[in-house]
Amino acid sequence: MPENPEGGRLVLVGAPLGNPADASARLGEVLAGADIVAAEDTRRLSRLTRDLSVTVAGRVVSYFEGNEERRTPELVQALLDGATVAVVTDGGMPSVSDPGYRLVRGALAAGVPVTAAPGPSAVTTALAVSGLPCDRFCFEGFLPRSGGARRSRLRGLAAEERTLVFFEAPHRIAGALADLAEAFGPDRPAALCRELTKTYEEVLRRPLGELAEWAASGTARGEITLVVAGASAVPASRPDDDALRAAVAALETAGSSRRDAIAAVATEYGLRRREVYGIVHAD
Known part of the structure; x- marks a missing residue:
């Protein structure tokens, strides 16, 4: 040298x-x-x-x-x-x-x-607040801009067991989330972290399918860091409806509101909140 x-x-x-x-x-x-x-x-x-x-x-x-x-x-x-x-x-x-x-x-x-x-660091900050496993993760930076290249990259990452962290621009987040939901499945837990540490900081902890629907409305603004659960964090099987109702009831008994209990159970099992809500309120 x-x-x-x-x-x-x-x-x-x-x-x-x-x-x-x-x-x-x-x-x-x-x-x-x-x-x-x-x-x-x-x-x-x-x-x-x-x-x-x-x-x-x-x-x-x-x-x-x-x-x-x-x-x-x-x-x-x-x-x-x-x-x-x-x-x-x-x-x-x-x-x-x-x-x-x-x-x-x-x-x-x-x-x-x-x-x-x-x-x-936006990477470690988003990981820390995401509520997803932080002990093993990989940082993928920005996804390719073109849809074909992006989908190809995501197919290669679908089986990754570590938590994944991405950066994305607001004008591309809707397309990126739609492709993520398709490649990883709409029920994969994720957290969209927007404007971290700023006045309008927002962290949306939802399955990829719900985040894709949210982003499709065109409301995304500011700098975005996306944290996605690894494949190993996705439940192997869905509990039956009775078990889901029991899990929500147990959280309510422990002091959670029904809304928070439904959200927690949905996140734990990689389900959409509306699905758990429908099961809990079924006649």
Whole structure:
């Protein structure tokens, strides 16, 4: 590996997902002290530093998908010249479905130290609030944009036993959920996490079929992280109606409202809430 006697250093900075109060003190120190701050969106960086009362003394450059390949050699050269370069994205950790990977590889190849000021991650945050198993999971990032390629990818993931995490854009979420429900089955438990840590944060914990129906109405807005149960989390067999009614009744006896009891039983057995509701209220 080449030597780097000048002392340049690359720092990956974990930015808040939405709430500036989630920023660490170290984030502010790194941004204030860096010779160059490579930002996915310089306007968002400006708002963040203003919210944190941080003054960036170094040079700020844009570093996003459209110019990442072209700008990486320039930043590697700056690192070789001794600069401390901080990379910050719109939210979360650089390199995780965001700019940064190319620069990390370039810096390592040039013998430049790479470190991080770790911070929030939409992947682990969504996992934690999803109510789905978190001990084993895999992150799939963004699904292919074209329907055919997306369906092909999902067919290959249908038997995956670990919890799956996806990123998706609002204008593609309806198509993605429809394809997920088809490939994984409409009863597969999932959680759609929207605008995490922001004012209008919303977490919808429903089977894929219900989420697909919700998204088809065109109400999805903001940044979306989707968590889907692995194949091993899907019940092998559906309990009979009497057992479902008994499970709901037991939760009600323990203090749950009927609505919450129905939702909990539906989630536990990978069923639609309306199906459990119909069974509970059947004559």
